[in-house]
Amino acid sequence: MFQPNMFDSHHSFDMSHKTPEDDLDMLRDDDYESKSGTDIMEAPSGDDQDPNQRPNKKKRYHRHTQHQIQEMESFFKECPHPDDKQRKELGRRLSLEPLQVKFWFQNKRTQMKAQHERHENTQLRNENEKLRSENIRYKEALANATCPNCGGPAAIGEMSFDEQQLRIENARLREEIDRISGIAAKYVGKPMLNYPNMSPHGPTRSLDQGVTSFSPQQGMVGEMFGANDLLRSVSGPTEADKPIIIELAVAAMEELIRMAQVNEPLWIPSSENSSETLSEDEYLRMFPRGMGPKQLGLKSEASRESAVVIMNHITLVELLMDVNQWSNVFSGIVSRAMTLEVLSTGVAGNYNGALQVMSAEFQVPSPLVPTRENYFVRYCKQHADGTWAVVDVSLDNLRPSSVSRSRRRPSGCLIQEQPNGYSKVTWVEHVEFDDRAVHNIYKLLVNSGLAFGAKRWVATLDRQCERLASVMANNIPSGDVGVITTPEGRKSMLKLAERMVLSFCSGVGASTAHTWTTLSGSGADDVRVMTRKSMDDPGRPPGIVLSAATSFWIPVQPKRVFEFLRDENSRSEWDILSNGGLVQEMAHIANGPDPGNCVSLLRVNSANSSQSNMLILQESSSDSTGSYVIYAPVDIQAMNVVLSGGDPDYVALLPSGFAILPDGPVQYQGGIPEVGTGGSLLTVAFQILVDSVPTAKLSLGSVATVNSLIKCTVERIKAAVECLREEGMQHLGKAMFTHLLKQSGRSQERT
Structure with a gap:
């Protein structure tokens, strides 16, 4: 009978053949290298050393x-x-x-x-x-150069909104567009500098057709599953398109600033909670030129969110303008991205005035929600008060033959410098999309704006800034415990966990690079599978990798599901691989003040004495818009190298895990949550090596076994969370009872 080969020769945990000299040699690898x-x-070796030997004796x-x-x-x-x-x-x-x-x-x-x-x-x-x-x-x-209109100098530094503040609004904007378009028509068409973030092979996440590989110099995981790539098929703009793109970018920048700063009547606050909605009538009145009316068959979605994040404003601008860093930090939202052409690299040694034509895919971590593919221009500008702005706007009007399922109206963020290296970010997301292919259980989440809206972007950025601050720590904080003894070992473990998370996020969504096949079942409990052949990839074991994923709804709040799945003490209730063994946390790295955001190294002590113990690397992360629990078995010898500060890029990983999203906005009735709301949308995903020979054919038995494995895991989780649901209902009943008592007391006082 086939057994899931998650721990092949690259993931062997048998320690019986090891000797003390082997462990010593492993720890000394860096010295001999x-x-x-x-x-x-x-x-x-330690046994051969003379205790009386002088330490400085010649070797x-x-x-x-x-x-x-x-x-x-x-x-x-x-x-x-x-x-x-x-x-x-x-x-x-x-x-x-x-x-x-x-x-x-x-x-x-x-x-x-x-x-x-x-x-x-x-x-x-x-x-x-x-x-x-x-x-x-x-x-x-x-x-x-001279200006073709006035004969004066055509200095790029003069292209600014700020120098036109005293003019009437429409005249100012028209003049700005005319001036930039004139210079662009004369100079932008010339060969530009090679952009530092681009390479002949595209972004670091490989978008080539077929099997891809991971390069340690790239710093990011490659695209997991190759397929016909729609993003790469998008060509860059023509010379005739470039002046139009300049005009769109300038108009989009103006619109973004006003969208971010104006409140009522453009944004209408909600009385039930702190959310706000965009007034479509007021929007069309304020921005009559824009991108024109909404396309037939598309829904409109607009949201705005602000937060103060722990990142320098210049660093944040560089992150947004570097396609690799951007897709890395927002890997849970950006499934793939690439820069097609750079029209301007900016001036004065920074990104002020930078203009890039890009293509990207935005995702929800579930195979049941189609990705949103956008072809757009990204424009970065520093304004007179020191505020930076980065705006995106779709260029679909330059591709009249294509049928777009998603259109990006001016969207982006304003970044203001704050004391102590912090930044205030105001994010605006304004898109039009087709939701007909979204599964019913995800429609409320998608239509509410929580799936792709500004709140998710800001929450993800805030959490990732805390993680980056943890990575850059030069010492071992007091919150870290376990077998990590050096800052180098801590950094290596965090780098390995980052690659694990990137690999998981790149393979769990419904990207156009993936070809999902439904195995069996009905409704949302269908198991979707896809395969890839892993060859010459030091980041993954060689052979045939099968990825299986399923998404379903459970009537338990996301926070309780997250706490249950990340807790090592409850792991044996759902993890079939632990097989009832005792799970012990060997190392813990905190990624911010929230105790749920951390990287852990777990040791599973097998209940069967004939079986060897194993190590599991796990990263858990949570914010107000969603949570992740991602893990992967790791080889003990390889993990020892990582803990001693060695290079983690050659540690083979096959990540599995969970993505936990709310089922929609929580509805309130009389100040307390309504019964039936606050459920969770849970995606369970496995990556399993089913054959160590890359050229082998995938057997039906292997697929059936993986299907049984994921279904068994789902059944265990559902049974376990049913207990959580009963506890939650008891807690909710107490809250309702307390609320009714308070209401009754107020009524008696009024009487």
């Missing part, structure tokens, strides 16, 4: 023969990472100890890495000089 050449230090070195070096060089070309058996065989043939062979290969890998870095640095220096020369040439050309 720093050696190079053929001088190999012989490191005595012994061995010089290999030319024959030994040639043989190991030849073997290195075929296999740079020999295992224990290969090292022993090579040592026997060359009359060397296995440890000597091991150290030689470690030094050789370090030497090759250093050579590669030197070559890369040389290329980067040459490219930098080329860019500097190009930059000087373009500055000189623009300095000598």
